Amino acid sequence: MSTHQNKVAVITGGRRGIGRGVANTLAARGARVVIVSKTPAQDIADEVGRGAMAITADVSQEAEWSRVADELETNFGRVDILVNNAGVYYATALSQLSAEVWRSMMAVNLDAVFFGIRAIVPLMQRNRWGRIVNIGSNAIGMCMDGMSHYITAKLGVVGLTRGLASELAQDNITINVVHPGLTNTEGASIMPEEIKATIYTKQAIKRLGQPADIAAAVAFLTSDDCSFLTGQELTADGGFMRL
Numbered sequence: 001m002s003t004h005q006n007k008v009a010v011i012t013g014g015r016r017g018i019g020r021g022v023a024n025t026l027a028a029r030g031a032r033v034v035i036v037s038k039t040p041a042q043d044i045a046d047e048v049g050r051g052a053m054a055i056t057a058d059v060s061q062e063a064e065w066s067r068v069a070d071e072l073e074t075n076f077g078r079v080d081i082l083v084n085n086a087g088v089y090y091a092t093a094l095s096q097l098s099a100e101v102w103r104s105m106m107a108v109n110l111d112a113v114f115f116g117i118r119a120i121v122p123l124m125q126r127n128r129w130g131r132i133v134n135i136g137s138n139a140i141g142m143c144m145d146g147m148s149h150y151i152t153a154k155l156g157v158v159g160l161t162r163g164l165a166s167e168l169a170q171d172n173i174t175i176n177v178v179h180p181g182l183t184n185t186e187g188a189s190i191m192p193e194e195i196k197a198t199i200y201t202k203q204a205i206k207r208l209g210q211p212a213d214i215a216a217a218v219a220f221l222t223s224d225d226c227s228f229l230t231g232q233e234l235t236a237d238g239g240f241m242r243l
Helices: 017-028 042-048 062-075 099-125 148-169 193-200 211-221
Strands: 008-012 032-037 053-056 081-084 130-135 173-180 233-236
Touching: 008 017, 008 062, 008 099, 017 032, 017 042, 017 081, 017 211, 032 042, 042 053, 053 062, 062 099, 081 099, 099 130, 099 148, 099 173, 130 148, 130 211, 148 173, 173 211, 211 233
Parallel strands: 008 032, 008 081, 032 053, 081 130, 130 173, 173 233
Antiparallel strands: none
């Protein structure tokens, strides 16, 4: 029997890309999946099957998380797994990096992770068991034009993860980060092929990552087998040679 059997798994940004891959992978391993998305995602929940549920919410807003937690409380009475996957990715040069753009990037990529953890941890503490996986990015090890706001947010996710590891361990809750590399998502589909090829030459595994590749790393970190692994970073990028 899968170690995910009947675990309640909440996945943000689960409508597409990596989040959708995680939802399908965890459901296939027996989890009861809840997709939290800014746009309605019941069609994706139906695709996932096994009684998957969709909640429409803007995870960058603290009040929205209170409503999500209430719905989870009503429907399940607990949460076992939280995957903070929702995020945005776009380049902005310093000359164009207004306070509004900065805050927008932080709201989705960092604030939402904090709000989600704070709202969901009490539902994990009831059973003194939990697995939290935050989706970072291998961009934190690079120098990239126009990505200072994105890299800052993702480094903040690492800091939050490390800072909470000891505190959450008291209730048998682990928290880790998965750093994806270039992955075959809608965002990557608009990237010029020559740029993708440049990235491939710096990878040990010379192909585009698939959502299932990242989902496999998440599945490992959310399993019973990972009870002694917390506050860590797992990079799933095909062995990319960082600059």
